[in-house]
Each structure stands twice: as C-alpha cells, then as structure tokens.
Amino acid sequence: MVVATNNSFPGSNGTIFSPNDIIDLERGDPLVFEAYWKKMSEACTVVIKGWELMSYLSDDKNVCWYMLPEFGEAVRRLHHVVGNAVTQERHIVVGTGATQLFQAALYALSSDSQAPQPINVVAAAPYYSEYPSEIEILRSKLYHWAGDAALYDKNEPYIEAVTSPNNPDGVIRGPVVKSEAEGKQVYDFAYYWPHYTPITHKADHDIMNFTFSKCTGHAGSRIGWAIVKDIEIAKKMTRYVHMNSIGVSKESQIRAAKIIGVICDGYQNFGSMESELFFEYSKRIMRERWEKLLKVIEQSKVFTVAKFPTSYCKFTNESSESNPGFLWLKCDESIEDCTSYLMAKLKVRARGGQRFGASPKYARLSAIGTEDEFNELLKRLSNAD
Amino acid sequence: MVVATNNSFPGSNGTIFSPNDIIDLERGDPLVFEAYWKKMSEACTVVIKGWELMSYLSDDKNVCWYMLPEFGEAVRRLHHVVGNAVTQERHIVVGTGATQLFQAALYALSSDSQAPQPINVVAAAPYYSEYPSEIEILRSKLYHWAGDAALYDKNEPYIEAVTSPNNPDGVIRGPVVKSEAEGKQVYDFAYYWPHYTPITHKADHDIMNFTFSKCTGHAGSRIGWAIVKDIEIAKKMTRYVHMNSIGVSKESQIRAAKIIGVICDGYQNFGSMESELFFEYSKRIMRERWEKLLKVIEQSKVFTVAKFPTSYCKFTNESSESNPGFLWLKCDESIEDCTSYLMAKLKVRARGGQRFGASPKYARLSAIGTEDEFNELLKRLSNAD
Known part of the structure; x- marks a missing residue:
C-alpha cells in the first residue's frame, strides 16, 4: 500500500521569499x-485497489457511457445544494477539465454545419486568454476564432463563449453579440460558485461548463462537467471526448465524487459546524x-x-x-x-x-x-x- | 475513508450466458x-488524501511540466525491465491515453508546415479503425486522412502511422510508404509487450506511443506515454495536451506509477515467484x-x-x-x-x-x-x- 506524496508545485505554505525572488x-x-x-484530509481520502476501475466503460445506459454513475450523481447533488444551475432533465457529460469540454461543445455545435466557411467563435473582451489558442490550435474547418464578441457584426452563424463571472475581470456576463445571424452560446461557469460571486439564480442554458479545479481547487484531477439540455448535443460532446481520449480518468472521477460528497454531506447532515x-x-x-x-x-x-x-x-x-x-x-x-x-x-x-x-x-x-x-x-x- | 467500488462494465467473471445473449x-x-x-490488489492499492495532487503543475524542470516525476521514472524503469524501447536521452510525454498522444504527435509534426495543403496521414490497411475518425473529426487544415499507406503515391509530405504489432491483425510492421516525398512516422506500440508478441529488439524511433490500457489492462485510467527523441517535438506534444486538457489526471499518473512499480519490483527483487x-x-x-x-x-x-x-x-x-x-x-x-x-x-x-x-x-x-x-x-x- 502506498500513500501518495504531495506533488503540489509550488510547494505548500511555509515559503519565505527574498525581495529578489519572482x-x-x-x-x-x-x-x-x-x-x-x-x-x-481523512474524510476525503480515496483508496483504489489494483483491480478496480479497469474497463473503458462505465454506464452503457447513459449518453456519456464513460462517466461513473456516482460522479454524475455527485454533480447533480452539488448543484442542488448550491442552487447555481438546473440539472433536472439535463444530461451531464464529464470531461478532462472544462478545457476539453469547451472543445467538445464547439465540435457539437459546428459539426453538422452546412456552411462553406468555419463558424465564427467569439467572446467579449477582455476574454479568457486561452480561447484563441484552444480554438485555433488545429486550424479546424469547422470553426475559427473571430475575436471580440462586442465588435461582431457579420451576418454569419456564430458561437459566443460566455464566461460568467468572467476571467480575467470577475464581471457577471450575458451574451453581447447583436448580429441577426443564428447564434449559439457556450457558458463557462468555472467561477459561478459562492466563494467567487453571489449565487443570484439557477443558471439554465443549453450548454453550461463547470470545472472541479476552480470549485474545490483540485486542478491536478483534470475534471470538468457540462450540463446539456439537448441529448443530441450531449451525444456529440461525448463523441468528441471518445475520439479525443476515449473517456476520462476513472480515478479522478471517483475522487471528485468523493470530495463533492463530503462537501454536500456537510450541508445536508444535521450538526455540521458552519465554520467547517x-x-x-x-x-x-x-x-x-x-x-x-x-x-x-x-x-x-x-x-x-x-x-x-x-x-x-x-x-x-x-x-x-x-x-x-x-x-x-x-x-x-x-x-x-x-x-x-x-x-x-x-x-x-x-x-x-x-x-x-x-x-x-x-x-x-x-x-x-x-x-x-x-x-x-x-x-x-x-x-x- | 472510502473504498472505490468495482465499476467495471461488463462485470467481473461469473456471468452465465444464455444462447440468445449477445x-x-x-x-x-x-x-x-x-x-x-x-x-x-493490496500491493497495488493507492491511497490519495483530500489535499494531495491539487496543482496543475508537476515538474517545471521537465519539458512535460504536468507529468509527475514518479510516473516518468516508472515508465523508464518498465522499458528497462522489458527491453522493448530505448528511453535513455529520450523525453517522456504523458497523455490521456495514447489516443490523445497520437493527435499530439500529428500536431507536433504538422504545425510548422509551410505547405498550403494539409499533410497526408496514412496507415497500411488493415489499419486501426479509429484513425480516420480521430484524424478527421475537426477537419484540420494541418493534416488529413489519406488512406492506405501501401497505396500512397503522391509526391507530397506525409505522416505514416505504424502500428506494431498491428491492430487488428497482430502483424509486426515497419513503414511501407514508397514515396520519394518527405515522410515522418508515428509508432503505435500499444501491443509491443511480451504477452502479445516476442520482444525481438529495443525499439528506437522518433515518436513511439505506448498505452497503460493494453500493457496492464487498466483502460479506465486513460494513461498513455510517448517516448520522443527531439525536444522540440516533445515540447509541441506537451503544448497540444496543454491546449487540449491542461495536462493529465494526477490520480491516474500516480496509480499507474504504483502498478508499474509493483510489476518491476517483481522482476528486480530477489525471491519473486515466477508464476506471480x-x-x-x-x-x-x-x-x-x-x-x-x-x-x-x-x-x-x-x-x-x-x-x-x-x-x-x-x-x-x-x-x-x-x-x-x-x-x-x-x-x-x-x-x-x-x-x-x-x-x-x-x-x-x-x-x-x-x-x-x-x-x-x-x-x-x-x-x-x-x-x-x-x-x-x-x-x-x-x-x-
């Protein structure tokens, strides 16, 4: 039996900086x-034995066939506790972080397009700095980066990435494109959690991406999830993750489910101390x-x-x-x-x-x-x- | 503390089939x-505490900055024990399965191309059935699927995927393209392990992909690795994984390192029983x-x-x-x-x-x-x- 050592970098607290340190x-x-x-630490510990979690498959009755059922249930429970998103009658698609799911969403929204040109993907400036590179890296004929959503004036179909609260500036946002053309939105709710912003309503949009990294701080697990209204979109997003990485780490899924469960237990069990x-x-x-x-x-x-x-x-x-x-x-x-x-x-x-x-x-x-x-x-x- | 339940599907042994069951x-x-x-099971058990493995980063001195050092060391040790690939003075890049690394390799080999046309990607038939879909899914302008390598006769740059032993037919393979044009190879060594084929030599090519799934059977972990000669190629593959999923599950990396370590211990420790x-x-x-x-x-x-x-x-x-x-x-x-x-x-x-x-x-x-x-x-x- 081995206990995972702390591989966090930069190291845990206790660092002393000299004025010349960057x-x-x-x-x-x-x-x-x-x-x-x-x-x-103890309450959240997971123990995984040598023979467990070996199969590619998790749940052949779910659109997202590689998702462990306990992960999907944990996500629904968390949104129920926090009240930040509607999950009833919605599909959950797990991804290797929200980054993979953003690309899955672009694929899902553009792959059936009959347009001769790639679909324009826009986001209002200041936008998440990685969007242009993530969108352009493979120079897809399905979609391409088209810049600041506030300046979009083409009469062509588009996809608007709406990050709320926004990265980098923390502003609460909605779509800003004013074009008459057909537009679709992908919501990035990485920061729509009580520690970053007041929870004013249950978000309810076609595609909403969340990430474990910014919710609990477990970035090393590379776990994100999408809440998706339309089953055909959920199927296509699942198809993208299948083609891209044949699913998502089950070790990460089971650990995320455990940690989310501990958070929810705290709120739902009688006698929890508020400070904890x-x-x-x-x-x-x-x-x-x-x-x-x-x-x-x-x-x-x-x-x-x-x-x-x-x-x-x-x-x-x-x-x-x-x-x-x-x-x-x-x-x-x-x-x-x-x-x-x-x-x-x-x-x-x-x-x-x-x-x-x-x-x-x-x-x-x-x-x-x-x-x-x-x-x-x-x-x-x-x-x- | 929670013990992961068996989520393997289809279930473990003990199933009785009726003649009508598919x-x-x-x-x-x-x-x-x-x-x-x-x-x-016990020797391979991993225990991960709530606060561990939280950072995106693993090793800022390594080209593959999101790779846990113990994972890279385990991979080098395994190839040393088995003798199936050269790792000295090579870079290891970890991926979310070999599938993500295949796409990382295509990106690395095509992103600097000055050619107006996408680079042709070929594989000798019968080829791995997922190659065409993985290559075509985003309709990249960098590369595209160009079919059977044995029939390739264009005088244009190409990338040949060489799967050896081959999936589906188990045949040992080398490159087959006869074109005079500039060609690069991506080797898929998913099945180059002693249980599938005799280990006849230490493979030594520019890009060699391996997967944990087919080596030990832990497909649910989604862990693959590439052995790469050229640091610039390793950097670009790392860049692709960064843009695609900001790294690879640390839970999976640490578990793979543990299981690989147990395999190697068996061979390197005095007194192991051969049947074990x-x-x-x-x-x-x-x-x-x-x-x-x-x-x-x-x-x-x-x-x-x-x-x-x-x-x-x-x-x-x-x-x-x-x-x-x-x-x-x-x-x-x-x-x-x-x-x-x-x-x-x-x-x-x-x-x-x-x-x-x-x-x-x-x-x-x-x-x-x-x-x-x-x-x-x-x-x-x-x-x-």
Missing part, C-alpha cells in the same frame, strides 16, 4: 484551499484576501481595480460583493505595459492585458495561489510607487 | 488480466487463449486466421508465437459479410473488416475480454457450421 502569479493555480483539504463547511470557509478566505487587496490598492498611486456591485446571494442568504479568482489590475496612465512594470519593479509575474484582447495597461494576477505568495504580493503592491 | 467483442476492453490484479510475475502470468493467459482459439478455428469450416511466425523473445528467452489482442477472422468465401454472419448465426458482435480498410469478409473480435465472454466465444465458434 512571485509567479501568471497562472491561476488554485492552491488557496489546500489548508482546508488538509483539515478534511466548504463554501463558508472558501468564501471567508476569498473575502479576507479581497479586503486586504482592496485596502492596498486604495492606497496605491499606481494601481486601480474596478468596483464590484453588491448582490444578494441565495446560497448564503446575505448581500455580498464578488471575490474574483483573479486581480485585474490597471496601471497608471503613465505606464504603457503593466506586466513589464510588475516584473521590473515588483518581481511579480502577471499575464498581460493584450493576451485577453485588452490594453497592456492591464494585467491579470492570480488571487488563488498559496497564502505565502498572496501575502508577498500584498507586501510588494503596497511598496510600489 | 456477446459483445466489438471493442477491445482489456479485462483479461483483472484476476491477476485481484490477486495483487505479471508478464509470465499475462503471457500464459494469452497463450492459453490462443491455443484454444486456434484449435477451434482449425476445425472450423467457416473461419480462418493467418499463421504467425515464431520469433525469439529476448525478454522471456524463448522462441514463441504472437498472441494478439484481437482475433482477425476471415469468413469462408461464400459469406459476404463476416460481421453480419457472426451476429446472425452466433450472436457475437464484432467490428467489420471495412472499418479497417479491408474486406467485409474479415471481422475483428476482442481476445482480451473477460474469461466468461472468451469461453462463450469458443463454444459458439466451435458450433458454427
């Missing part, structure tokens, strides 16, 4: 909740981080961030602001390139605004890294002049 | 070795199955299979025949469609020869399913007239 906040590696899962419930903990941590961030930025002569409106959260039954997974920083007008400034002056690695279809005066920094990284960021931001 | 041997679901892993070593067991089982199959087919008036040559296996130090993962059956000349015949007369579901670019007089049946399925197949084949 703080890498370019990616959104979600290690912020690691301490919580250390506390819940996942979304109470995760929201508190994110709120604390944002209070510190906003305080530092308020006093800054160099940086600004947009204000978030307050909304009533039906999950926590209180009004609150958003606590986005990223800090979408704007540098002072005199600074041309915010990312270069951050690196040169603060030794902080960020992702530049131009990657998101925005001005280089903006930069995105992860707010979901380790505590040590975050505290060091605060220190450096407050020292900037 | 035996589904259309896919190659590798449950043949399940009994071995039940015996080795994985490849001794797996080869014996496959040999027994093939002896029974060949005996039944020898007496059949309807079916034939090709003879395999005997070769010296450097791993087992004995001469032996191949024991392919599939039975590539030819029906009598009077039968037009072997697959329809198998279904109508024997209630056996097979995959038709035309799917492999061959005649419908051929059909492929899995030889790596459960023991019950296999025994029922033997019974039905021997009753055919």
Whole structure:
C-alpha cells in the first residue's frame, strides 16, 4: 500500500521569499484551499485497489457511457445544494477539465454545419486568454476564432463563449453579440460558485461548463462537467471526448465524487459546524484576501481595480460583493505595459492585458495561489510607487 | 475513508450466458488480466488524501511540466525491465491515453508546415479503425486522412502511422510508404509487450506511443506515454495536451506509477515467484487463449486466421508465437459479410473488416475480454457450421 506524496508545485505554505525572488502569479493555480483539504484530509481520502476501475466503460445506459454513475450523481447533488444551475432533465457529460469540454461543445455545435466557411467563435473582451489558442490550435474547418464578441457584426452563424463571472475581470456576463445571424452560446461557469460571486439564480442554458479545479481547487484531477439540455448535443460532446481520449480518468472521477460528497454531506447532515463547511470557509478566505487587496490598492498611486456591485446571494442568504479568482489590475496612465512594470519593479509575474484582447495597461494576477505568495504580493503592491 | 467500488462494465467473471445473449467483442476492453490484479490488489492499492495532487503543475524542470516525476521514472524503469524501447536521452510525454498522444504527435509534426495543403496521414490497411475518425473529426487544415499507406503515391509530405504489432491483425510492421516525398512516422506500440508478441529488439524511433490500457489492462485510467527523441517535438506534444486538457489526471499518473512499480519490483527483487510475475502470468493467459482459439478455428469450416511466425523473445528467452489482442477472422468465401454472419448465426458482435480498410469478409473480435465472454466465444465458434 502506498500513500501518495504531495506533488503540489509550488510547494505548500511555509515559503519565505527574498525581495529578489519572482512571485509567479501568471497562472491561476488554485492552491488557496489546500489548508482546508488538509483539515478534511481523512474524510476525503480515496483508496483504489489494483483491480478496480479497469474497463473503458462505465454506464452503457447513459449518453456519456464513460462517466461513473456516482460522479454524475455527485454533480447533480452539488448543484442542488448550491442552487447555481438546473440539472433536472439535463444530461451531464464529464470531461478532462472544462478545457476539453469547451472543445467538445464547439465540435457539437459546428459539426453538422452546412456552411462553406468555419463558424465564427467569439467572446467579449477582455476574454479568457486561452480561447484563441484552444480554438485555433488545429486550424479546424469547422470553426475559427473571430475575436471580440462586442465588435461582431457579420451576418454569419456564430458561437459566443460566455464566461460568467468572467476571467480575467470577475464581471457577471450575458451574451453581447447583436448580429441577426443564428447564434449559439457556450457558458463557462468555472467561477459561478459562492466563494467567487453571489449565487443570484439557477443558471439554465443549453450548454453550461463547470470545472472541479476552480470549485474545490483540485486542478491536478483534470475534471470538468457540462450540463446539456439537448441529448443530441450531449451525444456529440461525448463523441468528441471518445475520439479525443476515449473517456476520462476513472480515478479522478471517483475522487471528485468523493470530495463533492463530503462537501454536500456537510450541508445536508444535521450538526455540521458552519465554520467547517466548504463554501463558508472558501468564501471567508476569498473575502479576507479581497479586503486586504482592496485596502492596498486604495492606497496605491499606481494601481486601480474596478468596483464590484453588491448582490444578494441565495446560497448564503446575505448581500455580498464578488471575490474574483483573479486581480485585474490597471496601471497608471503613465505606464504603457503593466506586466513589464510588475516584473521590473515588483518581481511579480502577471499575464498581460493584450493576451485577453485588452490594453497592456492591464494585467491579470492570480488571487488563488498559496497564502505565502498572496501575502508577498500584498507586501510588494503596497511598496510600489 | 472510502473504498472505490468495482465499476467495471461488463462485470467481473461469473456471468452465465444464455444462447440468445449477445456477446459483445466489438471493442477491445482489456479485462483479461483483472484476476491477476485481484490477486495483487493490496500491493497495488493507492491511497490519495483530500489535499494531495491539487496543482496543475508537476515538474517545471521537465519539458512535460504536468507529468509527475514518479510516473516518468516508472515508465523508464518498465522499458528497462522489458527491453522493448530505448528511453535513455529520450523525453517522456504523458497523455490521456495514447489516443490523445497520437493527435499530439500529428500536431507536433504538422504545425510548422509551410505547405498550403494539409499533410497526408496514412496507415497500411488493415489499419486501426479509429484513425480516420480521430484524424478527421475537426477537419484540420494541418493534416488529413489519406488512406492506405501501401497505396500512397503522391509526391507530397506525409505522416505514416505504424502500428506494431498491428491492430487488428497482430502483424509486426515497419513503414511501407514508397514515396520519394518527405515522410515522418508515428509508432503505435500499444501491443509491443511480451504477452502479445516476442520482444525481438529495443525499439528506437522518433515518436513511439505506448498505452497503460493494453500493457496492464487498466483502460479506465486513460494513461498513455510517448517516448520522443527531439525536444522540440516533445515540447509541441506537451503544448497540444496543454491546449487540449491542461495536462493529465494526477490520480491516474500516480496509480499507474504504483502498478508499474509493483510489476518491476517483481522482476528486480530477489525471491519473486515466477508464476506471480505479471508478464509470465499475462503471457500464459494469452497463450492459453490462443491455443484454444486456434484449435477451434482449425476445425472450423467457416473461419480462418493467418499463421504467425515464431520469433525469439529476448525478454522471456524463448522462441514463441504472437498472441494478439484481437482475433482477425476471415469468413469462408461464400459469406459476404463476416460481421453480419457472426451476429446472425452466433450472436457475437464484432467490428467489420471495412472499418479497417479491408474486406467485409474479415471481422475483428476482442481476445482480451473477460474469461466468461472468451469461453462463450469458443463454444459458439466451435458450433458454427
């Protein structure tokens, strides 16, 4: 019997930074909740024996034949507890992260097209920086990247990626394309969880993608799921995952089901301590981080961030602001390139605004890294002049 | 703490078939070795705690940054023990099964092409039935399916997929294209393991793909790996997996590393009982199955299979025949469609020869399913007239 060692990189908390060390906040590696899962470690432990989970197949009665039934049930239960999405009479399709499912959705929405041209895929700027590369990597004749949704004015069919709350800026979004042409939407709800934003309603759209990575922080598991209305779309998405990777790791599925189950048990079992419930903990941590961030930025002569409106959260039954997974920083007008400034002056690695279809005066920094990284960021931001 | 339940489908041994039950041997679901892993269950058990394996990142010093170091080490150790491939001074790239890596290889070999046309991808018939669909699914402008490698006569760059031993027919293969144009090869060594074929040499090619599914039978883990000579190709393959799924399940990687470690320990530790070593067991089982199959087919008036040559296996130090993962059956000349015949007369579901670019007089049946399925197949084949 072997116990998995901690292979998290960068390492767990306890790091001491010298002023010359680069703080890498370019990616959104979600290690912020690691301490919580250390506390819940035993309850969430999975044990997998040598002979288990060997088959390609999981459930031949389900459209998504490679999905373990307990994973699908865990996902439905989680949305029921949180109230952030409709799952009744919907199909669940599991993917190797939401990234694979985004591509599965593009395939599903474009593969029957009779159009001679690839379908235009758009997203409103600032958009998720990886969309253009993910869409263009194989130079498909089915679809291609067509830029900022707000500028779309072609009278041709399109697919709009709607990320809400948005990555990088945390804004709540709906579709923005104004074209008369036939349009379809793929919703990316990676951040529609109580720790990032108030849960104002049960989302209910044709294709809604979620990811385990940003919900609980288990990015290494590469688990995402889509909630899909139309069975034909669910079949095509399943077909894409079949052709792309013949299914999704069962080890990851079973572990995600276990961890989601522990979260839901906390809310549904009598006698749980509120402070031990996942979304109470995760929201508190994110709120604390944002209070510190906003305080530092308020006093800054160099940086600004947009204000978030307050909304009533039906999950926590209180009004609150958003606590986005990223800090979408704007540098002072005199600074041309915010990312270069951050690196040169603060030794902080960020992702530049131009990657998101925005001005280089903006930069995105992860707010979901380790505590040590975050505290060091605060220190450096407050020292900037 | 939860113990993963057996979600294998179709279920473990003990099934009783009635003559009207359909035996589904259309896919190659590798449950043949399940009994071995039940015996080795405890030694191969992995325990993963709630807070472990959370990061996207694994090893920032490796080209394949999302690969757990222990997985890469396990793969190198396995090839050292078996002697079937060179890994010294080679890069290992882990994928969500060999399927994702095949597509990663196509991307790596075609993305820098200056040619106005997509690169032609070919494979000698009978070829792996999924190649055309995997290659064509997104209708890429980088590459497209160009059919039987043996018929390729264009003076244009090409990529040849070389599957050896071949799926469906178990034949040992090399490249067959005779064109003068620039050609690159992607080797699929899914079945180059001692239980399927004698290990005659250490394979050493630019890109060699292997899969955990067909080596140990753990298909549900979706783990494959590529051995790559050129670091630039390894970087591009890693880039594809990044864009496609931001890495590979760490749960699967750690479990594969553990199971491979147990196999290697058996060979490298003094005092192991030979009958308990994985490849001794797996080869014996496959040999027994093939002896029974060949005996039944020898007496059949309807079916034939090709003879395999005997070769010296450097791993087992004995001469032996191949024991392919599939039975590539030819029906009598009077039968037009072997697959329809198998279904109508024997209630056996097979995959038709035309799917492999061959005649419908051929059909492929899995030889790596459960023991019950296999025994029922033997019974039905021997009753055919």
